Amino acid sequence: MDILQILLTESFWAATLRIATPLIFGVLGALICEKAGVLNLGIEGIFVAGAMAGWMAVWFGFSLWTGLLVAIFVGGFFGLIHAILTVPLGLSQHVSGLGVTMLATSVSYFTYRTALPKVSSPPKIEPFQPFDVPFLSELPFIGPILSQQTAMTWLAILMVGLVWWVFNRTPLGLSIRAVGDNPDAVDAQGLSVYGIRIGSIIVGSSIMALGGAFLTMSAFDSFFFGMVNGRGWICIALVIFASWRPGKALLGAILFGAFDAFQVRLQTEVGAFLPSQVFLMAPYVLSIIALVIVARRAEYPRALLKPWFKGAR
Amino acid sequence: MIRIEPREMPSKWWTIGIPIISAFVAILLASIPLTLAGANIFEAYRQMANGIFGSTFAFTEMLTRATPLIFTGLAATIAFRAKLWNIGAEGQLYLGAMAAVAVGTGLIDAPAFILIPIILLAGALSGAIGMAAPTYLKTRFGADEVVTTLLLNFIVIIFLQMMLEGPLKDPMGMGWPQSEPIVDNGVLPQLLPRMRIHAGLIIALLTAGLVHLFLSKSIWGFKIRAVGENPSAALHAGINVKRTFMGAAVVSGAIAGLAGVSEVAGLRGYLTTDLSPGFGYTGIVVAMLAGLSPIGVVISAIFIASIFVGADTMSRAIGVSSYLADLVVALSLICVLIGGFIARYKFIRTNKGNV
Numbered sequence: 001m002d003i004l005q006i007l008l009t010e011s012f013w014a015a016t017l018r019i020a021t022p023l024i025f026g027v028l029g030a031l032i033c034e035k036a037g038v039l040n041l042g043i044e045g046i047f048v049a050g051a052m053a054g055w056m057a058v059w060f061g062f063s064l065w066t067g068l069l070v071a072i073f074v075g076g077f078f079g080l081i082h083a084i085l086t087v088p089l090g091l092s093q094h095v096s097g098l099g100v101t102m103l104a105t106s107v108s109y110f111t112y113r114t115a116l117p118k119v120s121s122p123p124k125i126e127p128f129q130p131f132d133v134p135f136l137s138e139l140p141f142i143g144p145i146l147s148q149q150t151a152m153t154w155l156a157i158l159m160v161g162l163v164w165w166v167f168n169r170t171p172l173g174l175s176i177r178a179v180g181d182n183p184d185a186v187d188a189q190g191l192s193v194y195g196i197r198i199g200s201i202i203v204g205s206s207i208m209a210l211g212g213a214f215l216t217m218s219a220f221d222s223f224f225f226g227m228v229n230g231r232g233w234i235c236i237a238l239v240i241f242a243s244w245r246p247g248k249a250l251l252g253a254i255l256f257g258a259f260d261a262f263q264v265r266l267q268t269e270v271g272a273f274l275p276s277q278v279f280l281m282a283p284y285v286l287s288i289i290a291l292v293i294v295a296r297r298a299e300y301p302r303a304l305l306k307p308w309f310k311g312a313r
Numbered sequence: 314m315i316r317i318e319p320r321e322m323p324s325k326w327w328t329i330g331i332p333i334i335s336a337f338v339a340i341l342l343a344s345i346p347l348t349l350a351g352a353n354i355f356e357a358y359r360q361m362a363n364g365i366f367g368s369t370f371a372f373t374e375m376l377t378r379a380t381p382l383i384f385t386g387l388a389a390t391i392a393f394r395a396k397l398w399n400i401g402a403e404g405q406l407y408l409g410a411m412a413a414v415a416v417g418t419g420l421i422d423a424p425a426f427i428l429i430p431i432i433l434l435a436g437a438l439s440g441a442i443g444m445a446a447p448t449y450l451k452t453r454f455g456a457d458e459v460v461t462t463l464l465l466n467f468i469v470i471i472f473l474q475m476m477l478e479g480p481l482k483d484p485m486g487m488g489w490p491q492s493e494p495i496v497d498n499g500v501l502p503q504l505l506p507r508m509r510i511h512a513g514l515i516i517a518l519l520t521a522g523l524v525h526l527f528l529s530k531s532i533w534g535f536k537i538r539a540v541g542e543n544p545s546a547a548l549h550a551g552i553n554v555k556r557t558f559m560g561a562a563v564v565s566g567a568i569a570g571l572a573g574v575s576e577v578a579g580l581r582g583y584l585t586t587d588l589s590p591g592f593g594y595t596g597i598v599v600a601m602l603a604g605l606s607p608i609g610v611v612i613s614a615i616f617i618a619s620i621f622v623g624a625d626t627m628s629r630a631i632g633v634s635s636y637l638a639d640l641v642v643a644l645s646l647i648c649v650l651i652g653g654f655i656a657r658y659k660f661i662r663t664n665k666g667n668v
Contacts, residue, residue: 041459085647089654094398094459095601099646102594106639107346113634114350233463240457277475284464284471288456295455 006265010141014148015264018219020257021149022047024156025211026235027242027249028163029075029204035167035244036200037180037303041097042082043208044232045104049074050209052108055216055223056115058125068152068213075209076202078104083201087194090307101232112223122222128152152210152218157250159207164246176200180301183308193308208232230284237287240298252290259286316661327656332602332609335648336616342648343641352633364626365619371626373510377580379611379618381406381589383517384572385596386603386610387524392444392565394528394605396541397558401447401462402569403593404469405440409570410577411473412439414481414492414584417499425498432499433516433574440570441563443469448562452555466593473586483583492584501579513575518611520568525607527564537561569593591639598646604653617642 006012026043033040040046054071058064078100085096116123128150137143167173175196178186183193211231216223238256242248263279344354365375385402392399399405412435421428447461476482477490485493501512528534539547540557548554572592577584599617603609624638 081647085650089651091650091654095597095646096650098400098594098597099643099650102598102639102643103647106636106643110346110350110634110636110640113636114346117632117634230464230467233460233467237460237464240460275475275479277471277478281468281471284467287464288450288461291460292450292454292456295457298455 003266003269006262006269010144010148012258012261012265013145015261016254016257017145017149017153018257019260020253021153021156022211022214022219022231023235023238023253023256024160024250025214026208026232027238027253028156028159028246029206029208029211030235030239031242031244031246031249032163032176032204032207033079033201034239034304035180035301036176036197036204037183037301037306037308038083038086038197038201039093039097039236039305040079040082040100040201040204040208041094041236042078042100042104042205043097043235044228044230045101045108046075046078046205046208047212047215047228047232048108049078049104050212051216051227052112052212052223053209054213055125056112058217059123064126064128064217067217068210071209071213072206075206075212079202079205079208080198082205083198086307087197087201090309093305109225112225122224124221125217127216127221128218150218152214155210156214160246160250167246177301180303183303187310193310197308208235211235234283234287237291241290241294243294243299244301256283256286259283318659318661320657320659324656328604331652331656332604332613332649335652336602336613336645338648339641339645340620342644343637346637346640347633350633352631357627357631357633360627360630361620361623363630364623367626369505370508371622373505373508375615375618375622376514377510378622379614380511380513380517380579381572381576381592382595382599382614382617383514383521383611384568384575385592386599386614387517387520387596387607388565388569388572389596389600390603390605390607390610391524391528391537391561391568393600394541395537395558395561396544397448397451397561397565398459399444399462399562399565399569400459400597401444401465401593402565402572402596403589403591404462404466405443405566405569406573406576406589406593407469407473408443408573409436409440410573410584410588411476411481412436412570413499413574413577414495417495417578418493419496422496423498425502428496428498429501429578432495432578433571436570436574437567438570440573441567443570444562444566445559448558452558470586473584477584477586481584490586494583495578499578500582501575509580511575511579513579516571516575520571521607521611524564524568528607533557533560569596572596595642598642601646602649617645620645 030040030043050071053074054067057070058067082096082100085091086093130148130150132147137147167177175186175191179193179196187193215227238252242252260283263282267276267279347354347357364371366372388402413432416435417432421431447458447465450456450461451458477492481492483491483493504510536552536557539552540554544554576588581588595617599610599613602613620641621638624635627633628635
């Protein structure tokens, strides 16, 4: 009975949204890249880079919003590297993505260590604060949950709508989808397959970086080594789970957040009987199970992982 | 105008030249972060070289560091040849190490020539299971092995923490989460007195030789290549694609497991959660630099180990963060990818209008 009551507490749902926010950014970013036909395993490193760069900009005295812009820019830069390697050069998307992850992670760690050589405890910034949204925060039950969220969570939710609108209602979205399904057809229309793919990867990577920035600028107030901790890889699994649909991506991220928030609370209820690691393992196990369940039915973008060369039909 | 045409076969010089040039370019590119960090570049490179060739001890330290990288590089090589994306060598390494301490800390009392093979076998088996599981999920359910092996790395590390606080915990460890030490008969022999270099290196070199024979001379090696190059053509040629994947997975996982055994039974003596600073992931770079050649893996593992050991020395001497090593490793991977592209194409200068 106690266990089910967890689901009725405001703090549980507030935590769910907080855990889901970086995943929403990450899943949307990965989804945009994959819709255009390119898997971006750089995500884990881009999370690290976004977390470090955004935080560092603020630590050096810039505003939080400028910090986000810096994160976006840095994410886009690493996206550009992945785009050059995988689109015009047509190299293995797996290996290139892992290379970008290694590069982005090591550049971030090196920069952090170089800029702050002698810190024992990580320095803190003043992160995004929760705020009351007019009308919404007065609703019963939902209001207090929403009042505990920061601007970045709202940005993530708005972003879901924006990405949905672009993919389903604009010619641009149609071209991105086409480039991931049938690049030859896009080329025949006189559009640039390279251009659309490169642009999609850069934009997708910028959004991924926001997921990282959320960790250091909203969820916590400082940067730690290893703080991303596989969140990027979980996003790659969630994209498949969401069948490359923005709405389902939001749902998947929130389900995941709910599960994670639930296991933390369950741990305090039944922690005496099970080692805490069983609970720590749960999110990763859950991702694998979700992947196994949906894998066969997943409708991959047809040109995903397939390099395309102009005039090489 | 420059016209780009694919080559039928990359020339032999390119195949050997590209990794060497890539490694060189990566080291040169490292001068940019070095300068930004305010270091004297020449002094930095001198210290790095000093850390590798400065003394017999330095050189053996480098070979000690290369040992696990040879194993993980070979693990990646076999899997990638079959286009089976085993990104889980890190987890398989820890599975191997866990099996090694499970059987090697007093469970079995036997002379060294029996106990050491048992420990190696246990580690290999454990690593093999660690890769067979995601491969089964791939062939049976179509679950992408990239994602599952990546996530398994995290699961294994957490599982290891659980074991080190539970059944594998050393009661004499002053409360630290570490395993009991490997018994004397299970420790891999040292190769030189007062040096840390151990027989793991010999096992790694033997494994590289065996993998080379396996891939180039055996029917299995041929099947792995065929499946990697074109799974549907391989299927039509009568090759059992799923079985081939599973075979590559088992061998790949087993070798990654041996990396863990070698580290725990050859170098550390006991198991902690920081046994590997990402050897599994670095193995991917080792394999790519080697152009997925088992003999090349030995050379590129030595190169990457030099970068790490050299950067450690440089870091101690002039205070630049040793994360520089990870940066150079990542840059070498990206350089060798680009180099591989250049090798596969001819660049022909053409006059405008004369296409």
